[in-house]
Amino acid sequence: MQPGVALTLRGIAADFGVSMTPAREAVRRLSAEGALQVSKSGRVTTPEPNNERLEELAALRALLEPELASRALPRAHNVLIDRMENINDQIDQMILQNDAAAYVRLNQDFHRSLYLRAQAPAMLAMVETVWLQSGPTMRRLYGQKQQQFASINHRKILAALRAGDEPGLRLAIREDVINGLRLLGS
Amino acid sequence: MQPGVALTLRGIAADFGVSMTPAREAVRRLSAEGALQVSKSGRVTTPEPNNERLEELAALRALLEPELASRALPRAHNVLIDRMENINDQIDQMILQNDAAAYVRLNQDFHRSLYLRAQAPAMLAMVETVWLQSGPTMRRLYGQKQQQFASINHRKILAALRAGDEPGLRLAIREDVINGLRLLGS
DNA sequence: CATGGTTGTTTGTGATCACATTTTTACGTC
DNA sequence: GACGTAAAAATGTGATCACAAACAACCATG
Secondary structure, eight states: OOTTOEEOHHHHHHHHTSOHHHHHHHHHHHHHTTSSEEOTTSOEEOOOOOHHHHHHHHHHHHHHHHHHHHHHGGGOOHHHHHHHHHHHHHHHHHHHHTOHHHHHHHHHHHHHHHHGGGOOHHHHHHHHHHHHHHHHHHHHHBTBTTHHHHHHHHHHHHHHHHHTOHHHHHHHHHHHHIIIIIHHHO | OOTTOEEOHHHHHHHHTSOHHHHHHHHHHHHHTTSSEEOTTSOEEOOOOOHHHHHHHHHHHHHHHHHHHHHHGGGOOHHHHHHHHHHHHHHHHHHHHTOHHHHHHHHHHHHHHHHGGGOOHHHHHHHHHHHHHHHHHHHHHBTBTTHHHHHHHHHHHHHHHHHTOHHHHHHHHHHHHIIIIIHHHO
16 A cells, blocks of 8 residues: 555445444554554544654664564474475565565565564564554565565575574574665665 | 453443443554453453563563663753653652552653653554553552662663663663563563 | 635544344253 | 253444534635
């Protein structure tokens, strides 16, 4: 969804073929998570990302995701790492096929499949909230030259996982996040 | 509000003298923030805190709050520090008066007044979400012997702020958080 | 042509209702 | 007395409606 778009409850309801009530609840939830902005008059829009906001979201990811990865590391067996490698291969394909939506989705799947092992639901929920907030700008990320770095960073993550290298894992995750979001702001 | 309480939409609506609709929206928002649990059948309860959850919330605070404090430090002038000292004096009074609700509220005011200076709304919103999730258990915290540490930790925070000591500030915040929540879990 | 006010439309909010599902209660059987 | 079952009450969900506020379009006036 493009940033800066105005939503109306009746419009959303009509789009999904439901009444206003479910649309209202969905909007309420998304705005509570920061994925949507509500003006004082109740109008709903997708937030327009500025550089400060992007830097903040990147900092949040850089704080939370290494911690989640570190907690997941003791429980990351080879089966999981293989699956992550598989996801990464699919990411490479999506980059070649120029499929932005699938790229973003697979990228999150890659990270989430690791973080799920951290046994930290509240922390994971918080990271997913940040992902949701940075979602619209992730679409812009695609098409930039940085996307090819993602695969390289992911390989570093996988290597650190296989080696059981906790500091290396934290660093690789951090680099992946920084490359993904913070560079976009400048 | 006690942990483990069951809420009904009609009950909430009746308590506040409104219809079901506003109650539903409030519940939706609070559950999106993790402050309320919804079962698969839609029943709403306040989450029962277990040790894993407490440890997680403490870890989140320990990650986020030092960062917020560090960002606020360059903008923390004497006027702000004086106000925080004032809040801390009120906290001491509330401890003497055994007013649990006021104690928790003032404690959050103390931290929030500093973090507001960080100019990081998304990060602050995330911390407030954690506070909200740990709110019910904070009530239990009161009455334990740890509460008296809060004032000592807060004094360390104030001293680090006045000295412009960034590492000391991070450490003091971290200690305050750890003492406040993590000790409660064990 | 710019501008301010007026009217008409759109939009969010709160309320009420019907319905399906779940939960609780009551009862009868073993 | 315990347990399973059926009836009854309660609950969440989605829909629809009235209403007030906000917005947009329009027109008259300078």
